[in-house]
Amino acid sequence: MMTDLLPPALVTAFERQQQACRALGSDFTALVCQSIGELGLPDSTVRQTIAGWPGDPSSQGDSVPLRLCGALHELVITRSDEELAKAYPPHSHGMTPKDLHPILCRAIDRHQRRICARLQSPPQTNEIRRAAAIYAGLNHIARKTDLPFVLSEVGASAGLNLLLDQFSYRFGPITFGKTAAPVHLEPDWTGPVPPPAAFTIEERRGCDLSPFDLADAGDRARLLSYVWPDQPDRLERLRAALFLAKQTPFTVDACDAVQWLDIRLKTPRPGKAHVIYHTIAWQYLDERDKQAGRKIIENAGAKSCDDAPLFVLGMEADNQHRGAALRLRSWPGGMDEQLGRVDFHGRWIAWNAVS
Numbered sequence: 236m237m238t239d240l241l242p243p244a245l246v247t248a249f250e251r252q253q254q255a256c257r258a259l260g261s262d263f264t265a266l267v268c269q270s271i272g273e274l275g276l277p278d279s280t281v282r283q284t285i286a287g288w289p290g291d292p293s294s295q296g297d298s299v300p301l302r303l304c305g306a307l308h309e310l311v312i313t314r315s316d317e318e319l320a321k322a323y324p325p326h327s328h329g330m331t332p333k334d335l336h337p338i339l340c341r342a343i344d345r346h347q348r349r350i351c352a353r354l355q356s357p358p359q360t361n362e363i364r365r366a367a368a369i370y371a372g373l374n375h376i377a378r379k380t381d382l383p384f385v386l387s388e389v390g391a392s393a394g395l396n397l398l399l400d401q402f403s404y405r406f407g408p409i410t411f412g413k414t415a416a417p418v419h420l421e422p423d424w425t426g427p428v429p430p431p432a433a434f435t436i437e438e439r440r441g442c443d444l445s446p447f448d449l450a451d452a453g454d455r456a457r458l459l460s461y462v463w464p465d466q467p468d469r470l471e472r473l474r475a476a477l478f479l480a481k482q483t484p485f486t487v488d489a490c491d492a493v494q495w496l497d498i499r500l501k502t503p504r505p506g507k508a509h510v511i512y513h514t515i516a517w518q519y520l521d522e523r524d525k526q527a528g529r530k531i532i533e534n535a536g537a538k539s540c541d542d543a544p545l546f547v548l549g550m551e552a553d554n555q556h557r558g559a560a561l562r563l564r565s566w567p568g569g570m571d572e573q574l575g576r577v578d579f580h581g582r583w584i585a586w587n588a589v590s
């Protein structure tokens with residue numbers, strides 16, 4: 236099967252994604268990116284689609300390499316391509332780009348229409364390990380108030396992290412949460428370990444521009460496909476969280492974040508602590524929406540009281556050298572504190588808040 240190299244911008248996008256995948260512990264996804272980036276693709280509707288991509292194909296834009304990687308992984312997850320599945324983990328040991336390349340090309344040729352449809356969806360994950368940072372933040376908040384929580388997650392994706400009180404955790408030597416839960420999170424923890432504080436969640440709701448429908452088998456497969464195939468622990472956690480989602484009701488609204496916050500914060504919640512949170516989501520809003528969102532939150536904070544406090548817990552990149560900042564703002568009072576730093580995938584937490 237004759238192949239042609241991809242346009243330079245795409246070659247660069249695949250090369251940089253390869254480097255990022257290796258740095259984040261997925262040698263196999265790096266291998267897929269290396270194979271396609273270095274050896275190209277045969278003429279097909281898939282090649283034409285990505286070669287003529289109208290926007291920025293890089294990870295800073297439309298993440299075309301991860302779109303294609305997700306589409307290929309979905310073929311494996313759904314058992315739609317036997318030859319491709321035999322080349323994927325756990326069968327990929329010792330494979331080189333030249334070994335993998337013809338298998339990828341044949342799979343792409345066999346499933347062109349399906350892959351082209353998948354290329355229209357941006358990569359969208361629901362990283363369960365980030366729940367550890369938010370749970371630690373809720374535990375910190377619970378030491379400030381004994382009111383039940385109302386949770387509002389911005390950029391909730393499938394909404395699985397709204398189930399964070401159904402998971403078990405270990406922070407340093409101390410266990411938190413539900414000890415027998417099927418989802419267990421144990422990030423590398425540095426800094427003081429806060430004592431556990433009891434809290435209850437009375438309402439949980441999120442928003443996303445394109446939320447997953449967990450009742451739909453296709454959406455569940457798409458969600459799983461964005462997890463890198465040589466990271467079985469992440470796949471196992473995600474499947475366990477999907478199981479828990481059947482037991483605990485929550486809602487993720489298909490809505491713009493600013494409009495949704497405006498609606499959520501107009502509803503009085505006496506006797507409740509309203510916690511808005513977001514993990515690697517707020518940073519993707521444009522500056523105008525960030526300003527509008529902050530104004531809505533601050534106006535609501537100004538109207539809060541001790542019987543109906545407002546908290547905003549954010550885990551976002553801040554251009555520092557290591558991980559994301561975990562920050563908490565609270566009203567009444569408008570206090571702003573950095574609780575610690577967190578790995579983007581939740582693998583470690585460096586805690587510095589004083590309980």
